Amino acid sequence: MNKFASALCALGLGVALVASVQAATDEEKIIERIKPAGSVCMVGDDSCGGAAAAATASAGGARSxxxxxxxxxxxxxxxxxxxxxxxxxxxxxxxxxxxxxxxxxxxxxxxxxxxxxxxxxxxxxxxxxxxxxxxxxxxx
Ligand code: HEC
The missing domain is CATH 1.10.760.10 (Cytochrome c-like domain)
Incomplete structure (x- = not known):
């Protein structure tokens, strides 16, 4: 009876662990998937690339x-x-x-x-x- 209970307990723990590992990888996948859309680019930042900087300037630049x-x-x-x-x-x-x-x-x-x-x-x-x-x- 005791053995059985601890086996169940170990099984339960195992399931919980698997579930949380699974959740973590899902989360990473989601972060990876939304990354390009959510990346922040400041004006003048080299990592933005020229095209992005130019687009920012024409869309949000100073009004005449x-x-x-x-x-x-x-x-x-x-x-x-x-x-x-x-x-x-x-x-x-x-x-x-x-x-x-x-x-x-x-x-x-x-x-x-x-x-x-x-x-x-x-x-x-x-x-x-x-x-x-x-x-x-x-x-x-
Ligand atoms: C709600 C009405 C109102 C709006 C809107 C307004 N003004 Fe004026 N403005 C005035 C009045 C009234 C004066 C005269 C103030 C005085 O000399 O007694 C004035 C004066 C000025 C002066 C002269 C200041 C001086 O030292 O003689 C400037 C410059 C000026 N406005 C710029 C602007 C600009 C730029 C905008 C838009 C971004 C603007 N105003 C929008 C009412 C307005």
């Missing part, structure tokens, strides 16, 4: 000043809402006399009714700057 202006700034600067310097007018010639550094700082931090970053929370400083240049260049 015109794009940022059209989507984020035009709402106010297109018509001059709340005293906003109006696109395509001498308003911008007056503003640009302050110098780009000042304009950029004021656009980033906000000034009077001008909200910080013109409400474009995900705009980089360079994108904000490009949008300002687009508006300054429009000055008639």
């Amino acid at each position: 000043g015109e794009e940022v202006y059209n989507t984020k700034c035009m709402a106010c600067h297109g018509t001059g809402v709340a005293g906003a310097p109006k696109f395509g007018t001498s308003d911008w010639a007056d503003r640009s006399a302050k110098g780009m550094d000042t304009l950029l700082q004021n656009a980033i931090n906000g000034i009077n009714a001008m909200p910080p970053r013109g409400t474009c929370a995900d705009c980089s400083d360079d994108e904000i700057k490009a949008a300002i240049e687009h508006m300054v260049n429009s000055a008639g």
Whole structure:
């Protein structure tokens, strides 16, 4: 009876071991299978390969000043809402006399009714700057 019980016990242990080994190899197989899709590639990382880096740059690269202006700034600067310097007018010639550094700082931090970053929370400083240049260049 005792012998039988320990044999059963050993058998049970054996089954459990086999099952866990099996689970481990399945897991490895799964990791191996999903690896190519889940590999992380940073911009500028050599392991990405040139094609991947180029794709990243064109898909998620900086927006042009015109794009940022059209989507984020035009709402106010297109018509001059709340005293906003109006696109395509001498308003911008007056503003640009302050110098780009000042304009950029004021656009980033906000000034009077001008909200910080013109409400474009995900705009980089360079994108904000490009949008300002687009508006300054429009000055008639
Ligand atoms: C909610 C309206 C609004 C939006 C949106 C907006 N602006 Fe403005 N902006 C203003 C107003 C109003 C002023 C005038 C502030 C003042 O000088 O009293 C202004 C002024 C500015 C100035 C001049 C700052 C200075 O020092 O004279 C810059 C540069 C500027 N905005 C850039 C931007 C850019 C870039 C965007 C888009 C990313 C943007 N704004 C979006 C309302 C807006």
